[in-house]
Amino acid sequence: MDNSLKISGMEKSFWKSLLFSLPMILITFMFITGGRPNFSDPYEAIALLSVFLLVNILFFLMHFSGKTDRYRAVLFILFAFSLSYTLIRNMLEIRHSMSFSQADLLECKIPFCHLVIPMMILPAAFTKSIIFPGSIISGFANISSMVVLWITATIVLGRGFCSWGCFYGGWDDGFSRVRKKPVIKKINSLWKWMPFAVLLMVALSAALTMLPTYCDWLCPFKTVTEFEKVTSVESAAKAGVFLTLFGGLVVVLPVMTRKRTQCSFLCPLGAVNSLSNKITPFTVKIDKTACTQCFKCVEACPLYALTKEDVNAGKVSVFCSKCGKCVDACSKKAIHYGIKGIPAGTMKSFSRNLFLFVSFLFMAIFSSGAIISTLQNLLKLIF
Amino acid sequence: MKKIKIIGGITWAIACLILIIILFPGLNSFSASVSRLPFMKINPRLSGGEIAYEIVAKSCTLDIRQPVFNGLFKERNSGFVQIDWRGEVPGIIKDSIDFNRDGKKDFCIIVNRKESKTDLFAFNSKVRSLIISTPTSYGWAARVELVK
Numbered sequence: 001m002d003n004s005l006k007i008s009g010m011e012k013s014f015w016k017s018l019l020f021s022l023p024m025i026l027i028t029f030m031f032i033t034g035g036r037p038n039f040s041d042p043y044e045a046i047a048l049l050s051v052f053l054l055v056n057i058l059f060f061l062m063h064f065s066g067k068t069d070r071y072r073a074v075l076f077i078l079f080a081f082s083l084s085y086t087l088i089r090n091m092l093e094i095r096h097s098m099s100f101s102q103a104d105l106l107e108c109k110i111p112f113c114h115l116v117i118p119m120m121i122l123p124a125a126f127t128k129s130i131i132f133p134g135s136i137i138s139g140f141a142n143i144s145s146m147v148v149l150w151i152t153a154t155i156v157l158g159r160g161f162c163s164w165g166c167f168y169g170g171w172d173d174g175f176s177r178v179r180k181k182p183v184i185k186k187i188n189s190l191w192k193w194m195p196f197a198v199l200l201m202v203a204l205s206a207a208l209t210m211l212p213t214y215c216d217w218l219c220p221f222k223t224v225t226e227f228e229k230v231t232s233v234e235s236a237a238k239a240g241v242f243l244t245l246f247g248g249l250v251v252v253l254p255v256m257t258r259k260r261t262q263c264s265f266l267c268p269l270g271a272v273n274s275l276s277n278k279i280t281p282f283t284v285k286i287d288k289t290a291c292t293q294c295f296k297c298v299e300a301c302p303l304y305a306l307t308k309e310d311v312n313a314g315k316v317s318v319f320c321s322k323c324g325k326c327v328d329a330c331s332k333k334a335i336h337y338g339i340k341g342i343p344a345g346t347m348k349s350f351s352r353n354l355f356l357f358v359s360f361l362f363m364a365i366f367s368s369g370a371i372i373s374t375l376q377n378l379l380k381l382i383f
Numbered sequence: 384m385k386k387i388k389i390i391g392g393i394t395w396a397i398a399c400l401i402l403i404i405i406l407f408p409g410l411n412s413f414s415a416s417v418s419r420l421p422f423m424k425i426n427p428r429l430s431g432g433e434i435a436y437e438i439v440a441k442s443c444t445l446d447i448r449q450p451v452f453n454g455l456f457k458e459r460n461s462g463f464v465q466i467d468w469r470g471e472v473p474g475i476i477k478d479s480i481d482f483n484r485d486g487k488k489d490f491c492i493i494v495n496r497k498e499s500k501t502d503l504f505a506f507n508s509k510v511r512s513l514i515i516s517t518p519t520s521y522g523w524a525a526r527v528e529l530v531k
Contacts, residue, residue: 031407102517106465106524108425126455129426136425137418144414144423152406156399207455210428281395341392343385351396358400365407 017064020353024059024361028052031365032372043383047375054371055364062356068324068337072360073173076163079367080170082374084224087111089377090140091226099229108133111141114150114166115221118199118268119206119214131210149366157359158280159273162263162303163323164359165366168221172262173323176254176302183256191265192304192319199268220245220262260302263321274318282355284322285338287345288314297326297335314344322359327352427451431465431526436484443470443522447482450529463514463526472496472522482529492516492525503527 029035032052039045058071065071091098100110112134123131135142153165162169202214215222217238223246228235245266253261263270277283291311298306305319306326316326316335326335337352338344406413417423427433432448439445445468452462464482476494481487489507494500494516501516511528 027404102515103519103524105429106431106515106517106526107519107521108430123426123455124422127426127453128422129424130422131426131429133425133429136423137414142414144418145410148410148413148417149406152402156403210426210454281392281399339392339396341388341390354396354400358396358403362403362406 013064017060020063021056021060024357024364025056027361028055028364028368032368041376043376043379044372046379047372050375051368051372055368059356059360059364062360063353067328068352068356069328072163072324072363073170073177075363075367077170077174078371079167079363080174082367082370083167084171085374085377086370087225097229098226100226101229105133108135109139110134111226112143112146113141113168113221113225114146115168115219115267115269116212116215117147117150118272119202119212122203122207123210126207127210131206132212132215153362154273154276155279157282157322157362158277159270159318159320160280160282160322160359161273161276162267162270163321164363166263166269167367167370169260169263171221171224172250172254172260173302175251176258176260178255179258182258184253185257187257187259187304189304189307194265195267195271195274198266199271202268214268217241218245218266220250220266222246223250258302259304264303264319270321273321277318277320281340282322282351282358283338283340284316284320284327285336285344286311286314286316287334287336290332290334290345292332292334294331296329296331300325300329322355427453431467431524435482443468443472445469445478447480450482452529452531458531460531461511462529462531464529465524465526466492467519467524468522470522476523480527482527490527492527494523494525496523501525 029052032055033048037045037048055075058075062068062071088098095101095104104110110133112132116132120130120132123129130136130143132143137144149165150161153161157164163173198214198218202218205213216228218241220242222242227242228238230236230239245262249262249266253259291314293311295308295311298308298311302323302325303319303321305317305321307317310317322337324337327337333348336348337355339347339351339354342351427449428451432451434446435449437444437446445466448465448467450462450464452458452460464480466478466480468476474496476496477491479488479491482489487506489505490510491504491506492513493502493504496518501513503510503513505511509529509531511530514526514528516525517523
C-alpha cells in the first residue's frame with residue numbers, strides 16, 4: 001500500500017515537473033536551434049541535440065528532485081570549460097598562439113569580458129571613452145553586447161550572476177568539488193571583503209593609468225583564455241602573477257577548502273555584483289522558526305557569504321550568489337529561495353520556481369553556444 | 384503594507400522574467416543602442432587617436448594620427464603619435480613625419496620590415512623614442528613617444 005502511494009506520488013511529481021519544464025523546453029528549443037534546426041552537418045546536429053537535451057534534463061531534475069546546486073554546477077562548470085576551449089581553439093586557429101600581439105592591441109582586437117566593467121566606470125564618466133582595446137559593436141565578445149548581458153543579468157540576478165552567468169566561475173566551482181572533505185577548514189571570513197579592496201585598487205589604478213590594470217596584471221583567467229606575449233621582463237612578470245593567482249586561487253585553494261576562493265577573495269566584479277544584490281527581487285531567505293541552527297548551510301556556502309551570526313539574525317549577506325548549496329544542505333527547508341517582500345517561510349515553492357526559471361534560462365541560453373561549439377569540435381576530433 | 388510589499392516583489396520578479404526572455408532575441412538591437420551612447424568609444428590611448436591627415440602614395444597610404452596626451456582629468460605631459468602604413472607596404476619604409484603640421488619635419492622613421500628593425504631620428508625636441516613598431520593586418524604601425 002505504502003509503495004503504491006509512493007509510486008503514484010512520484011508519478012504525479014514527474015508529470016508536474018515535466019509540465020513545469022515545458023516552457024523551458026520550448027524557449028531553449030527556439031534559442032538553441034534558432035527555431036529552424038539544421039541537420040545538414042551531423043556533428044552539429046548531434047551537438048545541438050545533446051545540449052538541448054542536457055539543459056532540459058538538468059532543469060527537469062532540479063524541479064523533480066528539489067535540489068538545485070548539483071544540477072546548476074554541471075552546466076556552470078561545463079560552460080567555463082567550453083568557453084575556454086572554444087576561445088583557445090579559435091586563437092590557435094587564427095593566431096597559432098594563446099598570446100596576443102602588439103598588433104592585436106593596436107587594432108583593438110581583444111575579446112571583451114565582464115571583468116573589465118569595474119575599471120571602465122571612472123574613465124567612461126570623466127573621459128567619455130572605454131579603456132579597453134576591444135571592439136565596440138562588431139565581432140566576437142564585443143563591448144556593447146557584453147555590457148548589455150552583464151547589466152541585465154546583474155539587475156535580474158544580483159550576485160547570482162557569479163553562480164549562474166559568469167563563464168569563469170565554473171573553474172573554481174569545479175575545483176572546489178574535487179575533494180569530498182576540506183583540508184583547510186578555517187579561513188578568516190574577513191578575507192571576503194578583499195574583493196572590495198581589489199575593486200578600489202583596480203578602479204583607481206585603471207583611471208590613473210587609463211589602462212585595464214586588472215586585465216594587465218591580475219586576472220587569473222588569462223591562463224585559460226589569452227595573455228600578452230612574453231617579450232620583456234614586464235610581460236614575464238605579468239605572466240608569473242596571473243599563473244600564480246590561477247594556481248593558488250582557482251586550483252589549489254578551492255581543492256583544499258572546498259570553497260570558491262577566487263570568487264570570494266579576488267574578483268572585483270564579484271564586489272560590484274554583491275552591491276547589486278540590493279536591486280534584484282530574488283534572494284535567499286532564512287525561516288528562523290524552522291531553523292534548528294545546525295549550521296550545515298554555513299559549512300556548505302562556497303563564498304563565505306553565510307556566517308552563524310547571519311543565520312541567527314535570519315538574513316543572508318550581500319555576498320550570496322544564490323548557488324543553492326545552502327538550500328540543498330538544509331534538511332528542514334528553513335533556508336530557501338525567496339522573493340523580496342514575501343516573508344520568509346511562505347510561498348517557498350513559487351519563489352524557487354520563478355527564480356530557477358529566470359536564472360537557469362539565462363545560463364542555458366548564454367552557455368549553449370560555447371558548449372555546442374566545443375562538443376561539435378570534440379566530435380570532429382574523435383570521429 | 385505587507386500585501387503591497389508582496390505584490391511589489393512578485394511584480395518586480397515577473398518583470399525580471401520578461402527581461403530575461405526578451406534579452407537574447409533583442410541583444411543585437413540593445414547592443415546597437417548601447418554602442419551609440421556618448422562614452423562608447425575606445426580611448427585614444429588604446430585606439431591610437433583620430434587620423435589627422437593621410438598621405439597617399441602609389442601602393443600604400445600613410446596615416447598620421449592626432450597626438451594623444453589624454454588623461455583622466457587633464458592632458459598629460461607625455462603621450463604619443465601613431466602612424467599607420469596601409470596597403471602594399473614596401474620592404475623598407477622611410478618617411479619623414481610632420482605630426483604637428485607646422486611645415487617642419489619632426490622625425491624620420493626607417494622600418495626594415497624583413498628584419499623587423501626600426502630606426503627613429505628626431506628633429507624636434509618633443510619627440511622622444513619609439514614605443515611600438517609592429518606589423519598589422521593592414522600593413523605596419525608605429526607609435527612614437529612625445530612630450531608636451
